[in-house]
Amino acid sequence: xxxxxxxxxxxxxxxxxxxxxxxxxxxxxxxxxxxxxxxxxxxxxxxxxxxxxxxxxxxxxxxxxxxxxxxxxxxxxxxxxxxxxxxxxxxxxxxxxxxxxxxxxxxxxxxxxxxxxxxxxxxxxxxxxxxxxxxxxxxxxxxxxxxxxxxxxxxxxxxxxxxxxxxxxxxxxxxxx
Amino acid sequence: xxxxxxxxxxxxxxxxxxxxxxxxxxxxxxxxxxxxxxxxxxxxxxxxxxxxxxxxxxxxxxxxxxxxxxxxxxxxxxxxxxxxxxxxxxxxxxxxxxxxxxxxxxxxxxxxxxxxxxxxxxxxxxxxxxxxxxxxxxxxxxxxxxxxxxxxxxxxxxxxxxxxxxxxxxxxxxxxxxxxxxxxxxxxxx
Numbered sequence: 334x335x336x337x338x339x340x341x342x343x344x345x346x347x348x349x350x351x352x353x354x355x356x357x358x359x360x361x362x363x364x365x366x367x368x369x370x371x372x373x374x375x376x377x378x379x380x381x382x383x384x385x386x387x388x389x390x391x392x393x394x395x396x397x398x399x400x401x402x403x404x405x406x407x408x409x410x411x412x413x414x415x416x417x418x419x420x421x422x423x424x425x426x427x428x429x430x431x432x433x434x435x436x437x438x439x440x441x442x443x444x445x446x447x448x449x450x451x452x453x454x455x456x457x458x459x460x461x462x463x464x465x466x467x468x469x470x471x472x473x474x475x476x477x478x479x480x481x482x483x484x485x486x487x488x489x490x491x492x493x494x495x496x497x498x499x500x501x502x503x504x505x506x507x508x509x510x
Numbered sequence: 511x512x513x514x515x516x517x518x519x520x521x522x523x524x525x526x527x528x529x530x531x532x533x534x535x536x537x538x539x540x541x542x543x544x545x546x547x548x549x550x551x552x553x554x555x556x557x558x559x560x561x562x563x564x565x566x567x568x569x570x571x572x573x574x575x576x577x578x579x580x581x582x583x584x585x586x587x588x589x590x591x592x593x594x595x596x597x598x599x600x601x602x603x604x605x606x607x608x609x610x611x612x613x614x615x616x617x618x619x620x621x622x623x624x625x626x627x628x629x630x631x632x633x634x635x636x637x638x639x640x641x642x643x644x645x646x647x648x649x650x651x652x653x654x655x656x657x658x659x660x661x662x663x664x665x666x667x668x669x670x671x672x673x674x675x676x677x678x679x680x681x682x683x684x685x686x687x688x689x690x691x692x693x694x695x696x697x698x699x700x
Contacts, residue, residue, distance in 0.1 A: 336628075336646075337642050337643055338639055352639075352643060353640070353647075355547075356543050356544065356644075356647060358539070359537070360540060362535070362539075363533060363540070366533055366536070390620065392621065439661040442567070442660070443567075443657040443658070443661035444568065444660045444661075446661045446662075446663070451514075461515055461529075465526070465529060465530055466530075468658060468662055469526075469533060471657065472653075472655070472656075473654050475650075475653045476650040476653055476654035478621060478650075479618075479646070479649065479650035479653055480621065481621065482620070482621025482622045483616070483617040483621035483646040483649070483650060484624075485624065485626070485629075
């Protein structure tokens with residue numbers, strides 16, 4: 334049961350958003366810019382970073398919904414599963430593997446990102462913009478995950494719901510509910 | 511040295527936001543609502559939560575800047591800020607704020623650590639659902655900001671007077687207005 338009175342029937346972060354529209358607006362906007370708007374990394378790649386960090390933070394709702402969005406963008410659930418288990422062995426580009434490594438470091442604490450981590454990503458073609466966004470996506474999911482779990486939101490275990498949610502997010506982004 | 515080429519002459523999160531102004535807007539707006547806008551918790555109390563979480567995350571820039579903003583809200587009481595960081599259970603703050611800081615500390619370690627008892631305890635001391643919600647979100651928000659600031663290895667000057675000056679300005683103007691000072695003049699008037 335949620336720790337505060339949240340609207341029933343709304344899963345995960347949508348219940349927090351409905352409770353406090355004033356904070357929902359910038360939180361949606363941030364997700365939309367980082368994950369959905371055109372950028373040097375594809376939306377599928379960025380959703381994989383979000384999913385990986387959410388899995389490391391053990392947030393069921395976020396890893397299922399963003400995993401769903403990543404799968405919808407990439408047309409493959411298998412890649413999503415493999416990234417969650419071991420990004421270094423996942424069938425993604427070497428550059429994305431290096432960025433996922435940075436994201437994992439950020440998840441365990443910002444100071445853990447080393448010059449070597451950044452140099453590796455850069456050697457594989459990552460730009461400053463991509464490194465910046467990787468750090469911020471990882472950091473942002475350390476917020477979203479804690480928000481969703483810290484309120485004790487309802488997180489149904491219904492794979493088809495997350496697949497559908499993922500498809501919707503992949504298509505429409507995060508600005509509107 | 512920062513991990514990427516950040517604009518020179520700016521420190522901490524301000525240099526990162528200047529690198530990517532598109533994200534600066536929602537980040538400033540969220541900070542404004544959570545920390546500076548009208549609220550049943552005082553701005554000083556909310557800044558103490560922000561400072562405490564930043565110190566748990568070991569982020570020098572954030573704990574210094576929000577510690578200074580907290581002190582500016584609390585009539586310059588830097589000693590109280592220090593006490594909260596060191597051991598808030600013994601600090602001269604309300605029982606309600608202590609209960610909220612317990613929740614913030616749990617969120618910092620991971621959202622799942624917050625229990626129904628933690629929330630019930632805060633409620634016993636008068637905390638409302640909105641106050642519990644915002645405590646969780648302030649703590650979560652700083653788990654983002656701290657990682658953003660340290661993950662890019664931003665410049666974090668050691669001169670306390672700098673933070674004190676800036677703290678007074680942000681406490682007075684808030685985040686949206688003060689946050690625009692790094693932007694080109696055209697953007698500031700928006």
